[in-house]
Each structure stands twice: as C-alpha cells, then as structure tokens.
Amino acid sequence: MPSAPPSQALRRYQNSQGSLLGRWRFARAARLRPPLLATLQAQFGELRVGLCRTEMQAHRRVCAADGAVDPMAISALAQLTATMLIEVSVPEGVSWTLRGLTAEHLRRVESGVLAVARLDKTDWAQAGLIGVPVTVSDAAGAEAARAVISFAVAMRID
DSSP: OOSOOOOHHHHHHHHHTTSHHHHHHHHHHHHHSSTTOGGGOOEEEEEETTEEEEEEOOOTTTBOTTSSBOHHHHHHHHHHHHHHHHHHHSOTTEEEEEEEEEEEEOSOOOSOEEEEEEOOOOOOOSOEEEEEEEEEEETTSOEEEEEEEEEEEEEOOO
C-alpha cells in the first residue's frame, strides 16, 4: 500500500499559499467543516503529511471573562490541528473518524497560541485507533496544553 499520496486537502492547501486571499479562504473552509470551530479564527502556518501547525490569536470569542483564552477553545484548536493532519496524511482509500480527545491544560494563556500536531505513521494497512499528539504553546513558546486526539482508521469499502 502506498504511504500517503497527496490528498485533495493537501493540494488545496498548497494551491492556496500563493495569495493572502487564498490562505484566508482555505483557513475559513477548514474551520467551517467541523462543528463549532468557526469561532476560533485559526490560521494554518504549515500543513503537510505528518505535520500541522495552527495559530490562533486571543480574541473576544475565545477568551473568558477574565481575559484568558478559554481552555475549551484551546482543546478545539488541538482538535482542528489533528483533524487537518489526519486529512492530509491518510492516503486515498482509507477512511477515518474522530473518536476522542484527551487534553491536559498546564497554564493560563492570555496571548495567541500555536498548536503543533505530528504523526510519523506510514503504514496504513492495519485498521485501528491512532492517537495524534498535539502540543499547544503560548506566544512566548511555553507549553500551555497537551492533547491526544484519537481517530479510528480503516480501509474504505466502496
């Protein structure tokens, strides 16, 4: 089985990088796909097979009354980052479904955050659960949260 040919989402991301409007349209379309993630206003810093970097500025819709970024918004950013990583990394003919999210918030964040998801998996022949680790750090680079997003992966039966 091939490791991971470029997916449609990866091709759309690569094509959008030529202009500011293209980057904005890709980020907006990606945020609108999963429910409740449109309010994040996240931007994709890097997206390729095995790596996704997503940034989110602290703004009114994601901050709590005390001015800190809400931990639920940080968890949602981790979910968006892992979902886009899986979407571009999984080869054609393999289906995936989000199964769970485990998050640990380490500190209060009042600035923008950066979420990084990595996945080194190259053999997609075996069905099962895959955990995608996501690290979320604040603008100063200090780790603010850790998450593992679980996906069920299986060969598609058409």
